[in-house]
Amino acid sequence: MRFYISEDGCYYMMQEGENWGTPEEAIDVECEGTIDWHWDDEDSAQKLHFYDDAGEQDRLFWLYTFDPTHLSGSVLWGDAGRFDMWFTVVTY
Numbered sequence: 001m002r003f004y005i006s007e008d009g010c011y012y013m014m015q016e017g018e019n020w021g022t023p024e025e026a027i028d029v030e031c032e033g034t035i036d037w038h039w040d041d042e043d044s045a046q047k048l049h050f051y052d053d054a055g056e057q058d059r060l061f062w063l064y065t066f067d068p069t070h071l072s073g074s075v076l077w078g079d080a081g082r083f084d085m086w087f088t089v090v091t092y
Contacts, residue, residue: 001085003089011035013032014057015029015030032052033052033054033058035048036048036049046062047061061074062075062082070086072085
Protein backbone atom coordinates (compact mmCIF):
# COMPACT_ATOMS: atom_id res chain seq x y z
CA MET A 1 0.00 0.00 0.00
CA ARG A 2 1.11 3.54 -0.75
CA PHE A 3 -0.48 6.60 0.81
CA TYR A 4 0.20 10.11 -0.44
CA ILE A 5 -0.95 12.79 2.01
CA SER A 6 -1.52 16.40 1.00
CA GLU A 7 0.73 18.99 2.60
CA ASP A 8 -2.21 20.35 4.62
CA GLY A 9 -3.01 16.83 5.89
CA CYS A 10 -6.64 16.90 4.71
CA TYR A 11 -6.55 14.72 1.58
CA TYR A 12 -4.93 11.49 0.47
CA MET A 13 -4.40 9.16 -2.46
CA MET A 14 -3.95 5.43 -1.86
CA GLN A 15 -2.53 2.76 -4.14
CA GLU A 16 -2.57 -0.97 -3.44
CA GLY A 17 -0.33 -3.08 -5.58
CA GLU A 18 2.47 -5.58 -5.91
CA ASN A 19 6.20 -5.53 -6.59
CA TRP A 20 6.74 -1.84 -5.78
CA GLY A 21 9.76 -0.37 -7.54
CA THR A 22 10.21 -3.18 -10.08
CA PRO A 23 9.32 -3.49 -13.78
CA GLU A 24 6.51 -5.86 -12.70
CA GLU A 25 4.94 -3.19 -10.47
CA ALA A 26 1.16 -3.48 -10.60
CA ILE A 27 -1.46 -1.17 -9.07
CA ASP A 28 -4.63 -3.12 -8.29
CA VAL A 29 -6.61 -0.44 -6.43
CA GLU A 30 -6.30 3.35 -6.50
CA CYS A 31 -8.52 5.78 -4.63
CA GLU A 32 -8.48 9.23 -3.05
CA GLY A 33 -10.46 11.10 -0.46
CA THR A 34 -10.37 12.92 2.85
CA ILE A 35 -8.61 12.28 6.15
CA ASP A 36 -10.07 12.30 9.67
CA TRP A 37 -7.22 12.20 12.22
CA HIS A 38 -8.44 12.33 15.81
CA TRP A 39 -8.10 11.08 19.37
CA ASP A 40 -10.80 8.57 20.32
CA ASP A 41 -11.58 8.71 24.05
CA GLU A 42 -13.58 5.49 23.93
CA ASP A 43 -10.61 3.45 22.65
CA SER A 44 -7.95 5.72 24.21
CA ALA A 45 -6.27 5.76 20.83
CA GLN A 46 -5.08 8.06 18.08
CA LYS A 47 -7.04 7.14 14.95
CA LEU A 48 -6.47 7.90 11.30
CA HIS A 49 -9.46 7.32 9.03
CA PHE A 50 -9.10 7.54 5.25
CA TYR A 51 -12.51 8.11 3.63
CA ASP A 52 -12.58 7.11 -0.04
CA ASP A 53 -14.59 9.61 -2.13
CA ALA A 54 -16.23 6.65 -3.89
CA GLY A 55 -17.07 4.98 -0.54
CA GLU A 56 -15.45 1.68 -1.50
CA GLN A 57 -11.95 1.67 0.03
CA ASP A 58 -12.23 3.34 3.46
CA ARG A 59 -9.37 2.48 5.82
CA LEU A 60 -9.22 2.94 9.61
CA PHE A 61 -5.84 2.91 11.40
CA TRP A 62 -5.02 2.86 15.12
CA LEU A 63 -1.71 4.75 15.34
CA TYR A 64 1.11 3.76 17.69
CA THR A 65 3.75 6.28 16.60
CA PHE A 66 3.95 9.02 13.99
CA ASP A 67 6.18 11.82 12.79
CA PRO A 68 6.31 13.83 9.52
CA THR A 69 7.87 10.92 7.58
CA HIS A 70 6.60 7.69 9.18
CA LEU A 71 3.47 6.14 10.67
CA SER A 72 3.12 2.88 12.54
CA GLY A 73 -0.11 1.31 13.68
CA SER A 74 -2.69 -1.30 12.91
CA VAL A 75 -5.44 -1.43 10.34
CA LEU A 76 -8.82 -3.13 10.40
CA TRP A 77 -8.86 -5.32 7.29
CA GLY A 78 -12.42 -6.53 6.68
CA ASP A 79 -13.26 -9.83 8.34
CA ALA A 80 -9.58 -10.75 8.67
CA GLY A 81 -9.08 -8.57 11.78
CA ARG A 82 -6.37 -6.01 12.60
CA PHE A 83 -2.85 -6.06 11.15
CA ASP A 84 0.22 -4.09 12.26
CA MET A 85 1.70 -1.85 9.57
CA TRP A 86 4.53 0.67 9.15
CA PHE A 87 4.43 3.44 6.52
CA THR A 88 6.73 5.97 4.93
CA VAL A 89 4.77 9.18 4.32
CA VAL A 90 5.20 11.18 1.11
CA THR A 91 3.48 14.57 0.90
CA TYR A 92 2.27 16.01 -2.40
